[in-house]
Amino acid sequence: MTFKYFKEDLSASLVVFLVAVPLCLGIAVASGASPLSGLIAGLVGGIVVGSFSGSSLSVSGPAAGLTAIVLDAINSLPTFNAFLVAVVLAGLIQFLLGTFKAGVIGYYFPNAVIKGMLSAIGLILILKQIPHALGDDKDYEGDTAFFQPDNQNTFSEIIMAIQNPSTGAIVIAVVALLLLILFEQKFFKRFSFFKIIPPALIAVLSGVGLNSLFQSLKPEWALKGLHLVRIPTSDSLGGLVDQFKFPDWSQFANSDIYLIALTIALVASIETLLSVEATDKLDPKKRVTPTNRELQAQGLGNFFSGLLGGLPVTAVIVRSSANVNSGGQTKLSAILHGVWIVLSIIFLADIMNLIPLAALAAVLFMVGYKLVKPSLIKSMYQKGWDQFIPFAVTIFAILFTDLLIGISIGMAVGLYYVIKSNFHRSVRMVQQDDSHYMIRLNKDVSFLNKALLTSYFEKIPDGAEVLIDTKRAEFIDNDIQEMLDDFVHSAKDRKIDLTYQGFDRNV
Numbered sequence: 001m002t003f004k005y006f007k008e009d010l011s012a013s014l015v016v017f018l019v020a021v022p023l024c025l026g027i028a029v030a031s032g033a034s035p036l037s038g039l040i041a042g043l044v045g046g047i048v049v050g051s052f053s054g055s056s057l058s059v060s061g062p063a064a065g066l067t068a069i070v071l072d073a074i075n076s077l078p079t080f081n082a083f084l085v086a087v088v089l090a091g092l093i094q095f096l097l098g099t100f101k102a103g104v105i106g107y108y109f110p111n112a113v114i115k116g117m118l119s120a121i122g123l124i125l126i127l128k129q130i131p132h133a134l135g136d137d138k139d140y141e142g143d144t145a146f147f148q149p150d151n152q153n154t155f156s157e158i159i160m161a162i163q164n165p166s167t168g169a170i171v172i173a174v175v176a177l178l179l180l181i182l183f184e185q186k187f188f189k190r191f192s193f194f195k196i197i198p199p200a201l202i203a204v205l206s207g208v209g210l211n212s213l214f215q216s217l218k219p220e221w222a223l224k225g226l227h228l229v230r231i232p233t234s235d236s237l238g239g240l241v242d243q244f245k246f247p248d249w250s251q252f253a254n255s256d257i258y259l260i261a262l263t264i265a266l267v268a269s270i271e272t273l274l275s276v277e278a279t280d281k282l283d284p285k286k287r288v289t290p291t292n293r294e295l296q297a298q299g300l301g302n303f304f305s306g307l308l309g310g311l312p313v314t315a316v317i318v319r320s321s322a323n324v325n326s327g328g329q330t331k332l333s334a335i336l337h338g339v340w341i342v343l344s345i346i347f348l349a350d351i352m353n354l355i356p357l358a359a360l361a362a363v364l365f366m367v368g369y370k371l372v373k374p375s376l377i378k379s380m381y382q383k384g385w386d387q388f389i390p391f392a393v394t395i396f397a398i399l400f401t402d403l404l405i406g407i408s409i410g411m412a413v414g415l416y417y418v419i420k421s422n423f424h425r426s427v428r429m430v431q432q433d434d435s436h437y438m439i440r441l442n443k444d445v446s447f448l449n450k451a452l453l454t455s456y457f458e459k460i461p462d463g464a465e466v467l468i469d470t471k472r473a474e475f476i477d478n479d480i481q482e483m484l485d486d487f488v489h490s491a492k493d494r495k496i497d498l499t500y501q502g503f504d505r506n507v
Contacts, residue, residue, distance in 0.1 A: 002330055002332070003332065004329075004330075005329035005330055005332075006332070007196055008327045008328065008329045008333075009328055009329055009330055009332040009333035009336060010196065010333075010336060011196055011197070011198045011326060011327060012198070012323050012326035012327050012328030012329075012333040013323075013328070013332075013333040013334070013335075013336035013337040013339075013340065014198055014200075014201050014337075014340065015198045015200040015201065015322055015323075015326040015363070016059055016319050016322050016323050016326065016328070016333060016334070016337040017336075017337045017340035017341065017344075018200060018201065018204055018355075018360065018363065019318065019319055019322045019360070019363060019364065019367070020042050020046075020059070020061055020319050020337060020341065021039070021042070021229060021231065021341065021344060021352060022141040022142075022229050022357060022360055023042075023061070023062070023064075023141050023142035023316075023318065023319070024038035024039050024041060024042035024061055024062055024142075024341070025038050025039065025141065025229070025230060025231065026038075026140035026141030026142045026143070027062045027063070027064055027067055027140065027141075027142045027311070028041075028062065028311060029140055030064075030067050030071070030140040030142075030143065030149055031062075031066075031067050031070040031071050031074065031311060032070070032071045032074045032075065033070070033074060033080065033311055034080075034232070034243070034245075035230065035231070035232050036232050036243050036244070036309070036345070037080075037245070037309055037310050037311050038062050038310075038311055039231065039232075039310075039341055039344075039345055040244075040305060040308050040309055040310030040311075041061055041062040041305050041310035041311040041312070041313050042061040042062065042338065042341045043338045043339075043341040043342050043345075044301050044304050044305040044308065044310055044313060044338070045059070045060030045061035045062070045301055045305075045313040045316075045334075045338065046059065046060070046061070046334050046335055046336075046337045046338020046339070046341060047335055047338035047339065047342075048297075048300055048301045048304050048305075048338075049297045049298060049300070049301035049313060049315075049334075050331050050334035050335040050338060051297075051331075051335060052293075052296065052297035052300055052301075053289075053293070053294055053297040053298075053331060053334075054289055054290040054293040054294060054297070055276050055279065055280075055289040055294060055315070055331065056283065056285075056287050056289075056329070056330050056331055057279050057282070057283055057287075057320060057323050057324050057328055057329075057331070057333075057334075058275060058276045058279045058289065058294075058315045058320045058323075058331075058334070059315070059316060059319035059320045059322075059323050059333075059334045059337065060272075060298065060301060060313045060314060060315050060316060060319075060334070061313055061314075061316055061319060062142075062310075062311040062312065062313060062316075063268070063271055063312075063313070063314040063316050064142045064143055064144045064145070064403075065144070065267065065271045065314070065402065065403045065404055066264065066267060066268060066271075066311075066312050066314065067143075067145075069260075069263055069264060069267060070083075070264075070311060070312065073086060073260045073263075073264075076256060076260075077251070077254070077256060077257065077260070078251065078254075079248060079251075080245055081245055081246065081247060081248035081251070082247075082248050082251035082254065082257065083260070084245065084246065084247040084248070084306045084307075084309060085247045085248060085249065085251050085252060085254075085257050085261075085306070086257045086258075086260040086261040086264065086306075087247075087261075087264065087302055087305060087306030087310070087311070087312050088247055088302070088303055088306035088307060089257065089258065089261035089265075089306075090260075090261040090262075090264035090265040090268065090302050090306070090312060091265075091298075091299045091300065091301065091302030091303030091304070091305070091306060092299065092303060093261060093262060093265035093299070094265050094268065094269055094295050094296070094298050094299030094302060095295070095296050095299030095300060095303070096299070097265070097269055097295050097299070098291075098292045098293065098294070098295030098296035098297075098298075098299060099292075099296065101292050102269070102292070102295060103273065103290070103291030103292035103293075103294060103295045104291065104292070105270075105273060105291075106273035106274075106276065106277055106291040106294075107291070109273075109274065109277050109411070110390060110411070110414040110415075110418065111281070111387075112380065112387045112388075112390040112391040112394070112414055113390055113391070113394050113407065113410040113411055113414045114274070114277050114278050114281055115281065115376065115380060115391055116390065116391040116392065116393070116394025116395045116398075116410055117274065117278055117317070117394055117398060117403070117406075117407060117410070118278050118281065118282070118317070118321070118371050118372075119371060119372040119376060119377065119391070119395050120372075120394060120395040120396075120397075120398035120399055120406065121144070121317050121318065121321070121368075121371055121398070121403075122321075122367070122368040122369065122370070122371025122372030123368065123371075123372045123395065123399060124144050124154070124368075124398070124399060125318065125364050125365070125367060125368030125371070126364075126365055126368040126369065126372070127154050127155075127158065127399075128143060128144070128154065128157075129361040129364045129365055129368070130158050130161065130361075131157050131158055131160075131161035132169075132173075132357045132358060132360070132361040133169060133170065133173035133174075133358050133361040133362065133365070134161040134162065134165045134166065134169060134170060134173075135161070135165060135166025135168065135169030135170070135223070135227060135358065136157065136160065136161035136164070136165075136166075137226050137227050137357050138150045138152075138157075138226075139152065139157055141357065141360075142318070144398075144402060144403055145401070145402040146399065146400045146401055146402065154399070166221075166223070166227070166358075167220075167221050168210075168211065168214050168218070168220075168221030168222055168223050168358075169223060169227065169356065169357075169358035170358070171210060171221070172206075172207040172210050172211060172223070172356050172358040172359050173207075173358040173359065173361050173362050174362075175206055175207070175210060176203035176204065176206055176207050176358075176359045176361075176362035176363070177203075177362040177365055177366070179199065179202060179203045179206055180199055180200065180203050180362060180363065180365075180366050181366075183199035183202070183203075184199075184366075198326055198327075200326065200363045200366075203359060203362055203363060204355055204359045204360065204363065206359065207355065207356045207358060207359025207360075207362075208354045208355055208356070208359070211223050211228075211354070211356050212354075223356045223357075223358065227356060227357055227358070228353055228354065228355060228356055228357065229352050229353055229354075229355040229357065229360075230353060231344060231345065231348075231349040231352050231353055232349070233349045233350060233353070240345070240346070244308065244309045245309040246307070246308075246309055247306060247307065264302075264312050265302075267404065268298065268302065268312055268313070268314045269295055269298065270404065271314045271315070271316075271403065271404065272294060272295065272298050272314045272315040273291055273294070273295075274317075274403075274407060275314065275315035275316060275317045275320060276289040276291065276294050276315050276320075277289075278317050278320075278321075279315070279317065279320040279321070279324065282320075282321060282324045283324065284324075294315070298313065298314065298315065301313045318364075318367065319337075321367055321370070321371055322363075322367050323337075325366070325367055325370050380392075386417040386420070387417075389413065389417065390410055390413045390414035390417055393409060393410055393413045394406060394407065394409070394410030394413075394414075397409035397410055398410070419448060426441065426442055426443060426444065426445045426446075426449050427439070427440075427441055427442075427445060427449045427452050427453050427456070428440050428442070429456040429459070431459075434461070434464075435461070435463065435464045435465055436464070436465050437460055437464055437465070437466045437467070438466070438467040438468075438469060439453075439456055439466065439467070439468050439469070440469045440470075440472065441468075441469070441470045441472065441473040441476065441480075442472045442473060443472065443473065443474050443475075444473075444474055444475045445473055445475065445476050445477060445480050446475075446477045446479075446480070447477050447479040447480065449477075449480060450479055450480065450483065453480065453483055454483070457483075457487055460496065462494040462495055462496065463494070463495045463496065464496055464497070465496075465497040465499075466491070466496055466497070466498050466499070467499045467500070467501070468484065468487075468498070468499070468500040468501070469500070469501045469502065470484075470500070470501065470502040471501050471502035472502075473502070488500075
C-alpha cells in the first residue's frame with residue numbers, strides 16, 4: 001500500500017463513507033438484521049478486505065444481492081447468532097475457492113455484459129433515488145431489485161412519490177445536485193481545496209444546513225426520523241459493545257448452516273468477481289485485479305464479519321464506482337472509508353444522524369449518471385449488433401429483475417453472439433461466381449459448426465468447382481471430418497469438381 005496519493009484517497013474515502021453508511025444500514029434492515037450488523041460488515045469490508053485485496057479501487061461491504069438469501073437464512077435458523085456461524089463458514093469456503101484458483105471464472109465475463117451491468121446499475125441508482133429525493137423513503141437504501149420489499153416496484157414507487165412529495169426533501173436534493181454539477185465545472189476543479197474536501201461532502205453538509213434552517217423557519221418542511229440517516233447510538237462505549245452479537249458455536253452441528261454457508265459463498269463470490277471486473281473497466285489506469293487473491297480477501301472479510309456479528313460482504317459496484325468517480329487512486333481509500341465507519345459508530349453517530357437521505361440521493365444521482373452516460377451507449381451501438389444487443393439486453397434484464405438474474409440473461413445472450421461469431425470465423429465460404437466456391441476452415445472447428453457447414457454445402461449447385469482449404473485448421477472435430485468425407489463421396493455423383501488443401505482424413 002502506498003501513501004503517494006494520500007490526498008486523493010482521503011477525499012474519495014469520505015465520499016465512499018457517505019454513500020456506504022446508508023447502504024449498510026438499509027441493507028441490514030431489509031435483511032432482517034440489526035443496523036449495527038450492516039455497519040460491522042461495512043467496516044470489515046473496508047479495513048479487512050481492503051487490506052488483503054489486490055484491487056486498487058474496489059470497495060466491499062454488505063450487498064443488496066444477498067438480501068433475500070440473508071433474510072431467508074435468518075428466518076430459517078434458530079437465532080441470528082446461528083446465522084453468524086454460516087457467515088464464518090462462508091468466508092472459509094471463499095478462501096478455499098481463491099486458493100484453488102476458482103477466480104479464473106472472472107475472466108470469462110464478456111465486456112459487453114460488464115458494460116451493460118455498469119449502465120444498468122447507473123440507471124437503477126437514478127431511478128431508485130428519485131423517491132428519496134422526493135421525500136419517500138419507505139424502500140431501503142441500496143435496493144437494486146425491480147420488485148421491492150414494500151410491495152412496489154421501481155416505477156410504481158416513483159409514481160407514488162410524485163403523488164405525495166416533500167417540499168423540504170426536494171429543496172435539499174435540488175440544492176445538493178446543483179452544487180455537485182457546479183463543482184464538476186473546470187473552473188472549480190482547478191482549486192486544490194476540492195482535492196481534500198470533496199464536493200459530495202459539501203453537498204451533504206448543505207442538506208444538513210438547510211434541514212436545520214427548515215426546523216427554525218419552516219418546520220413543515222423539516223425532515224426527521226425515516227428521512228435521515230439512522231446510526232444506532234448508545235450512552236456509553238460499554239452500551240455499544242453490548243449491542244454486538246457473536247456466533248453461537250453450539251449450532252455447528254446444524255446441517256442447515258452448511259447449505260446456507262455454501263449458498264452465501266457462491267453468490268458472494270460471483271457478485272465479487274462481477275464487481276471487480278466492472279471496477280477494473282472504470283479504472284483510468286486500467287489495472288487488473290488478481291481474482292484468486294480477491295476471493296481470498298473476501299473470504300477473510302466474511303470470516304471476520306461473522307465473528308464480529310456482521311452481515312456477509314462482497315465487492316460492491318455502487319461503492320466502487322463512487323470511489324473511482326471521486327478520484328480514488330489506491331486501496332487506501334477503501335481502508336479509510338472503513339475507518340470512518342468505525343469512528344461514526346463510536347463518536348459520530350449523532351452528527352451522521354443529521355444527514356437527510358435526500359442530500360445523499362443527489363450524490364448517488366451523480367454516481368449513476370457517470371455510469372450510464374449517453375456517450376457509452378453511443379459507443380456500444382457503433383461497435384455493432386453483436387456488442388450492442390448483449391449490452392442492451394443486460395441493462396433491461398437487470399433493470400426488470402435483479403443483478404444476478406439480469407447478468408445471467410445477459411451472459412446467455414452474450415454467449416450466443418460469441419458462438420455465432422465463432423461459427424463464422426471457424427468456417428467461411430467465398431463464392432467467386434455462380435460455379436466457383438471456396439470453403440475455408442480456420443483454427444478449431446467443432447461439432448457446433450455442423451449447421452453452418454451443412455448450409456454451405458446445400459448452397460453449392462451440381463457441377464460447381466469447389467476448393468476446401470483446411471491448412472489453417474488446428475483441430476477438426478470427428479463430426480466435421482465425417483461431414484467432409486460425406487461431401488467428398490457425394491461430389492462425384494453431383495459432378496462437383498472438388499479440390500482440397502491440407503485435407504487429412506486421419507485428423
